[in-house]
Amino acid sequence: MSETKIFRSRMAPSPTGDIHIGTLRTGLYAYALAKQNNGQFILRIEDTDQKRLVPGAADRTLQVFKDFALMYDEGPDIGGPFGPYTQTERLDIYQKYIKELLESGHAYHCFCTQDRLNEVRATQKAAKKVPKYDRHCLNLSKDEIQKNLDNKIPYVIRMKIPDNETIVFEDLVRGQIKFNSNDLDDQVLVKSNGIPTYHFAVVVDDHLMQISHIIRSDEWISSTPKHVLLYRYFGWELPKIAHLTVLLDPTHPGKMSKRYGSVFARQFLDDGYLPDAMLNFLMLLGWNPGDDRELFTLKEFVKEFSIDRLHKKAAIFDRKKLDYFNGLYIRQKSDNELVKLLKPFIPQASDEILQKIIPLVKERMVTLKQAANQTKFLFEDLNYNGDLLTLKVDSDTAKNMLQKSIDIINQFDSLKDSDIENLKNKFQKTIEDNNWKVGDFFMVFRVAITGSGQTPPIVESLPLLGNTKTLKNLNLALSKLSP
Numbered sequence: 001m002s003e004t005k006i007f008r009s010r011m012a013p014s015p016t017g018d019i020h021i022g023t024l025r026t027g028l029y030a031y032a033l034a035k036q037n038n039g040q041f042i043l044r045i046e047d048t049d050q051k052r053l054v055p056g057a058a059d060r061t062l063q064v065f066k067d068f069a070l071m072y073d074e075g076p077d078i079g080g081p082f083g084p085y086t087q088t089e090r091l092d093i094y095q096k097y098i099k100e101l102l103e104s105g106h107a108y109h110c111f112c113t114q115d116r117l118n119e120v121r122a123t124q125k126a127a128k129k130v131p132k133y134d135r136h137c138l139n140l141s142k143d144e145i146q147k148n149l150d151n152k153i154p155y156v157i158r159m160k161i162p163d164n165e166t167i168v169f170e171d172l173v174r175g176q177i178k179f180n181s182n183d184l185d186d187q188v189l190v191k192s193n194g195i196p197t198y199h200f201a202v203v204v205d206d207h208l209m210q211i212s213h214i215i216r217s218d219e220w221i222s223s224t225p226k227h228v229l230l231y232r233y234f235g236w237e238l239p240k241i242a243h244l245t246v247l248l249d250p251t252h253p254g255k256m257s258k259r260y261g262s263v264f265a266r267q268f269l270d271d272g273y274l275p276d277a278m279l280n281f282l283m284l285l286g287w288n289p290g291d292d293r294e295l296f297t298l299k300e301f302v303k304e305f306s307i308d309r310l311h312k313k314a315a316i317f318d319r320k321k322l323d324y325f326n327g328l329y330i331r332q333k334s335d336n337e338l339v340k341l342l343k344p345f346i347p348q349a350s351d352e353i354l355q356k357i358i359p360l361v362k363e364r365m366v367t368l369k370q371a372a373n374q375t376k377f378l379f380e381d382l383n384y385n386g387d388l389l390t391l392k393v394d395s396d397t398a399k400n401m402l403q404k405s406i407d408i409i410n411q412f413d414s415l416k417d418s419d420i421e422n423l424k425n426k427f428q429k430t431i432e433d434n435n436w437k438v439g440d441f442f443m444v445f446r447v448a449i450t451g452s453g454q455t456p457p458i459v460e461s462l463p464l465l466g467n468t469k470t471l472k473n474l475n476l477a478l479s480k481l482s483p
């Protein structure tokens with residue numbers, strides 16, 4: 001690659017569903033690399049696999065990149081000098097290039113039926129051979145091909161893989177990677193519906209879009225030798241390529257799986273993680289700054305990022321660490337910022353109420369959603385299992401605790417912030433007079449008021465709930481205990 005060439009990196013997601021958090025990490029690194037070098041970050045939608053398309057997924061993908069502030073410089077919705085940026089809108093372009101490969105003999109028509117391919121595969125498998133196309137159509141004469149085309153016999157176009165060759169490429173993360181060409185299949189480049197496969201479209205597009213750096217996940221390593229050959233067939237310069245390691249689940253062997261928690265980028269936002277906390281977490285999941293610094297804004301990361309410090313080992317997606325980052329970022333926000341962030345999670349609350357909720361939850365908040373869950377008792381009727389009231393004490397004691405609590409609340413005309421100290425003293429005295437344990441009393445009281453054992457500071461929450469609802473909830477608890 002010549003020194004003067006500008007940096008252009010890309011993300012090329014397929015709209016087959018919501019994008020995985022690992023894809024967002026790849027995007028983050030590709031973004032950083034381009035921006036660090038005053039280059040461009042391109043977003044291209046790779047939708048050639050029409051069978052796996054999920055309606056709306058492309059738009060959702062673009063939105064996720066925007067929501068995480070990884071704004072691309074060129075893309076389907078904003079255009080750019082190398083558009084269109086959606087592969088099915090580029091079919092004419094691929095036509096031209098497949099013709100070139102057919103003419104140079106690096107690609108050939110294959111008219112084999114699916115039945116025949118299945119048979120070949122079964123025979124190879126039975127003989128314990130790696131299933132590969134047997135090149136039945138490789139040496140068809142021009143006339144035979146023309147006849148088949150005239151007779152409208154369906155066909156695909158395959159690439160011709162050379163025999164007995166070692167294909168070598170330099171991976172920016174893993175170093176030199178070698179493949180034996182005999183292990184590669186004559187890859188289909190254009191399907192029978194005329195649409196190219198990923199392997200063909202990705203090479204043509206990365207070249208035409210002048211991509212200088214490809215950063216992608218390591219599931220594509222085994223495809224790369226085919227791409228290397230295509231670059232060679234066309235006489236194009238191979239971009240620099242980095243394959244990133246997978247993300248492992250800390251609790252179960254293997255890759256992150258949706259069985260054990262959120263895995264889609266959008267899901268994390270919906271779960272109440274902040275984009276900047278999430279990005280900071282992802283920065284360190286596969287890259288390290290060379291020292292023990294952990295906190296980076298996107299701008300700082302762009303400055304610091306270096307491919308040399310990408311990890312060669314798979315990274316563990318430690319959800320506890322993510323929670324730690326999220327809590328940290330939440331506490332760095334001003335109350336006004338938090339009002340805006342919490343609003344979508346607590347739509348029932350006015351800004352004024354949110355301002356009052358924030359001091360109650362800010363210190364211990366892990367996610368925005370958790371804060372919403374812990375404060376929903378302020379807005380919703382309670383619905384909980386009465387057994388929660390007797391986890392620590394028997395039913396009679398719980399009733400007594402609730403009755404005494406009602407008596408205390410009844411001593412206040414309205415509950416104001418200035419009453420909190422007074423309320424606390426009265427609760428304390430009752431607890432002492434009755435020889436209750438503080439923890440037992442507040443467990444019963446907390447469940448009665450909120451329907452849950454995990455809440456913001458409970459006495460401090462009462463002015464927000466107000467007398468009427470407080471009394472209503474205490475009476476509801478009593479009724480749950482009555483035989």
Ligand code: GLU
Nearest residue numbers: 012013014046202216220
């Ligand atoms: N379309 C591929 C995907 O969905 C992109 C692979 C690549 O980056 O080359 O992951």
